[in-house]
Amino acid sequence: MTTTTIIDPKATVLPLLEGSTWPNAAEALAQVHTLPVPTSKTEAWKYTRVGKLFNQPYITPKGDATVTLPARLPFDTTRIVFVNGHFRADLSDDLKTDKGIVIDSLKHHLVHGPVKAHYGQVAPIGDRLFTAMNTAAPTDGLIILATKGTKTSKPLHVLHITTDGGQLIQPRDLFMLHEGAEVEVIIEHVAEGNASTSLINSIRENLIGEGANLTIHLLQNEANGPVHIGLDGVTIGTKGRFSIDTTTLNGSLVRNEVNVALAGPEAHAELNGVYVLNGTTHxxxxxxxxHDVPDCTSDELYKGIVAEKGTGVFNGKVYVKQDAQRTRAYQSNANILQGDDAKVYTKPELEIYADDVKCSHGCTIxxxxxxxxxxxxxxxxxxxxARRMLSHxxxxxxxxxxxxxxxxxxxxSLIDAKLEAL
Amino acid sequence: MGPNGSGKSTLANVLAGREEYEVTEGTVTYQGADLLELSPEERAWKGIFLAFQYPVEIPGVSNMNFLRTAMNETRKANGLAELGGKDFLTLVRERAKLVEMDADLMNRNLNVGFSGGEKKRNEIFQMAMLEPKLGILDETDSGLDIDALRIVAGGVNKLRSKDNAFIVVTHYQRLLDYIVPDVVHVMADGRIIKSGPKELALELEERGYDWVKG
Known part of the structure; x- marks a missing residue:
């Protein structure tokens, strides 16, 4: 007689997720136990295989690692440094310069009313394993709480440094903008040494109030960088505005998910992406x-060049509810393939239940x-x-x-340097 | 000159090195070298310039940036120092006058949103900047009104010297009122079937191509 033991593939991460005191952690951990690892049969993960991420052991992230800070950006910013997911006040600028805006480690603010009320609301777990994992044991993250009418005096530059391989790092940000607030954030990931076996599983919840304006610039340009599985959950109120540009120039496996709810009339979302992928970058x-309510607009434009053995995937869905009349939604993904081994999978989707809308979508390879x-x-x-000029x-x-x-x-200039190296 | 489909544009494109054309027979000798061995950019560096019948629109590449890159790569290939920003701009201003190019067009994306006439003027302007030894004008007169034709032809005439040559491909005698040729060649079915002095063009206009085809 033989017995078969079914080993949960998540056994490699489960020990690291236990014992967290973050809100909803226990429920999330229970979800991790029940949710399956996505496979190629899971529609949302069809072209991005994540099974292999569970084949290796992980360690908890090293917050006190010694790092060499890279040069500052060539313009004035407030720099906020995280090392392996841990907030490092000692390496960050003074974060108390903008009156009425709280910028800090999220961990320090979990017991505060506004955080308690909204944490976990914008990015609910649902059937998402990675969201459950993050919620079960976040490493730390950034809170930005901008009160009514406030504005960041200069862009915030959030620098995430990963120092070693084998770590499971789970950043968890919460950005809350009250009425009329304006915030601009640059988020940059940098790897020191070989961090390619680390996994960064991040969640950012963005709550944009009436007439508020949030701009996020995301840059992924790491040689030997960790795997990135990231989710931006966004809820935009009346006349609010959200804009994100994601630039991916280097990395191993990168998944950028942006999940936007246009929740108040005349809200606007703009999603832009640029990628130049070579090597085996995916x-x-x-x-x-x-589009949940009437009179909202959204515009998505993702363009990239995929060379060598790189893989580019785009899957964009626009969903227009029956009540969301006078919606305007545009979506476009264009790709240039270079070489016989480069791959692109693109899938634009529109689902429209309102009858007075202007929507378009398209993709090219x-x-x-x-x-x-x-x-x-x-x-x-x-x-x-000539190729560089046309690519650029x-x-x-x-x-x-x-x-x-x-x-x-x-x-x-980063894109030019990248194209130069192709 | 020659009727539609006689191979005039094909010849122009083959000389400039367009890769869609494969030369199966014959040779092209240019300044003692086998032209067909050279890439399009190498031909440009040796002084060959094709003014396109349909200049290509290239969004995202500025006219000036492109031209500066083209000039400096050509200079480098010929052992000359690169042209600095100031000298380049001085030259641009001087040569732009030749074809009455608007300064605004210089900073726009390459040919994007240019009218037909502006595109052709931009071709001649580029030619004036690059100073080719052999300029090939592929139906530069097509789609031009009479004023634009005069400006474009004037530009070409100012560039003519004893050190360079031009091949002007056209259907019409009209252009040759402005650019007076030294020799007229008539092409039909891929061959030059008749050559003669400038008067040949007038005679063609009067009697049609059937006359030479016989």
């Missing part, structure tokens, strides 16, 4: 925009324009340079949407 941009290439070369531009130009349309000119220039 980048999956997964978006959901819920192609090559660099041969006519353009010949035109440039016939003028004396070398083939390599392909993504310019996305960069032009980024309103922070200094950030846009910074990205443009």
């Amino acid at each position: 980048c999956d941009n997964h978006t959901y925009i819920g 192609g090559r660099l324009d041969e006519k353009g290439l010949f035109y440039l070369r016939s003028r004396g531009v070398s083939e390599a340079e 130009a392909f993504m310019t349309q996305v960069l032009e949407r980024i309103t922070n000119e200094e950030w846009r220039k910074h990205l443009a």
